Amino acid sequence: MHLAFLTPEYPHAASTTSGGLGTSIKNLTQELVLKGVEVSIIIYGQKRNQTFTEGNIHFYLVKQKNYKFGGWYFYRKFLQNFLNRLAEKEKIDLIEAADWTGITAFMNIKKPLVLRLHGSDTYFCTLEGRKQKWKNRWFERNALKNADRIISVSEFAGKKTMQLFGINTGFKVIPNAVNLKKFTAEDENIDPDQLLYFGSLLRKKGVLELASIFNSVVEKRPSTTLTVLGKDVKDARENTSTLELYRNLLSAKAIKNFTYLGEMQYEQVKFQLAKAAVIVLPSFAEAFPMTWLEAMAMGKALVTSNIGWAPEIMINGKTGFTEHPEDHDNYATKILKLLGNPDLRREMGVNARKKVCHEFSSEIIASKNISFYESVLKQTDN
Structure with a gap:
């Protein structure tokens, strides 16, 4: 199985700044590779184009393109064509993207598309009581409706997202994971204050x-x-x-x-x-x-x-x-x-x-994701 992840961030020296979204993807994909899954990561909105393989993961950094008009649409179409060509060339079976600002809105992806709810702009604006750009809400709703299947990192985020967009599509809850080898318990040299x-x-x-x-x-x-x-x-x-x-x-x-x-x-x-x-x-x-x-x-x-x-x-x-x-x-x-x-x-x-x-260990969560991906591929093959 060859999976591709479309993301605006990933913690790597070659890419732009990353936060919790990128860390969650890194924890998952590194464990997937250990379990024999082939992984490609497409990081869009970057300062330059770059392709390399590291730790058995294929990286594709895609430069941000600027357009005089309609950049929100034309850059998405550019990414769509890039993904479809890459999927055909590298025999990618499934593509996953995050919900943030609905990057997959208006895309016609030729492989099964999974959207993972890490927290959309609409979701966070609602929780914060902050005004949102109408375009972001439009993009995110379109991306949700366009996905073949949906994962949410929490039950709360999934239910809240569906409620906000008025969508009744079901979703699978698979939480984020942490690498227990990197974060170990330590009980020495603690400052009690x-x-x-x-x-x-x-x-x-x-x-x-x-x-x-x-x-x-x-x-x-x-x-x-x-x-x-x-x-x-x-x-x-x-x-x-x-x-x-x-x-x-x-x-x-x-x-x-x-x-x-x-x-x-x-x-x-x-x-x-x-x-x-x-x-x-x-x-x-x-x-x-x-x-x-x-x-x-x-x-x-x-x-x-x-x-x-x-x-x-x-x-x-x-x-x-x-x-x-x-x-x-x-x-x-x-x-x-x-x-x-x-x-x-x-x-x-x-x-x-x-x-x-x-x-929430990477090993347990990776296995849950593999089972989910297999079910998506089985469903789309029928």
Whole structure:
């Protein structure tokens, strides 16, 4: 079986910046290759065209093309023709794409097309209460209707997406996965006072709420520190740095105990994860967050949000605590409970890793995907 993945991002030095979407695809495809599946990855919107094979995966970086008029349509048709030629030449059996901005809208793909719901622009705009470009919604709806089959990374994201677009098409839930060999549990050199947030600095990630939460924590436990890792993104509402908005919300005590380390390579992120006593991820909008899985895989106690997708990953009171990001006092109370109880942190960290091992390991999730792809190919052959 030869599978192709069409994506705007993938974590590789040759491509542009990647986030959780790219990481989830990398975790899946690397495991698929280990299970004997041939994989091609087409990364569109790139700075240059480039083709190479690495780790038994075939990479096709496709340069972004500019058009005087109708670029949204003509670039999609360009990608359509590229995919169809590649599929015929390399004997690709099935193509998968992500739902973000409906890249496969108006495409006529000659192979079975699977669309995976990682969280569309429509989905995130709704969860954030943010205005959306009408074209993105149009593209995403067309892409959904155009797909042969649909996968969602969570039950919540799948149901919400279908509701938003008024589509009754069924979908298969296959969650994101984490590579357990790369993220291992470590219980040494932990700073008992350190909190850690990692991920892009975005309003939707609850970063601004985290300022008020941290203020409350420091007021009750002055020795507590907070380290933040991730790219500073311009806030869509205020049109300014999210980091600066965050800093302006910190109390005089809290700002002294706050450290921003910016973007880091994976190994550095893992080092910071290992040091932290508690991981804080108060997001408002996710589909099935990789950051949560990675922290859990490292045996860390988490305090996350309790919205929508959260119960599909976290078990409140067992793998950590969940709380609404806007409930600052209760969120802070749960952080303080973990900081003050090393045995509870250790117990929840063990439970968190066990859950990931049993449900979200790359090996388990890859096998589920292979079964799904085989069912799609069998159905389309009949």
